[in-house]
Amino acid sequence: MTRQNKMMLLVNGRVRVTFNDGRVLLGQLLAFDKFMNLVLADCDEYRRFKKAKQGDDAAQNEARRSLGLVILRGDTVVSCSLVSGAPPSGFETKARVPAAQQM
Numbered sequence: 232m233t234r235q236n237k238m239m240l241l242v243n244g245r246v247r248v249t250f251n252d253g254r255v256l257l258g259q260l261l262a263f264d265k266f267m268n269l270v271l272a273d274c275d276e277y278r279r280f281k282k283a284k285q286g287d288d289a290a291q292n293e294a295r296r297s298l299g300l301v302i303l304r305g306d307t308v309v310s311c312s313l314v315s316g317a318p319p320s321g322f323e324t325k326a327r328v329p330a331a332q333q334m
Contacts, residue, residue, distance in 0.1 A: 238263050238311075245314045246271070250307050254278050257314060258301065267305030274298040 241260050248256045248269060258274030278294045 233264050235265070241311065241313055247310075247312050247314050248303065248308055249310045255279075256298070256301065256303070258298075260311075261275075267308050267311075269303040269305070269308065271301045271303065272299075274301040292295070 239264050242262070244260060246258065246260045248258075248271070250256075255277045256271060256274050257277070258271030260269060260272040273274075276296050276298055280292045280294070
């Protein structure tokens with residue numbers, strides 16, 4: 232199974248994308264290309280702070296912000312994994328643009 236086929240299984244599913252700087256994004260994967268550039272919808276960013284002040288609990292060491300629609304550059308992506316099972320059954324996971332017909 233090729234990388235493109237594996238990514239096609241994730242389209243329209245909720246995915247967790249990890250960056251090389253430690254940030255994590257959760258969102259619905261809408262599209263990707265051969266460079267692993269990704270388009271995510273309803274995206275949330277999670278960041279962890281390395282150093283906490285004394286007296287702070289663990290919840291304050293993590294920041295969350297809502298981003299909405301996001302386009303990610305592929306060279307910053309470390310991993311991409313499905314979060315909550317398979318994509319919804321109502322979505323089509325095949326390519327939306329038909330392939331060119333051969334003559």
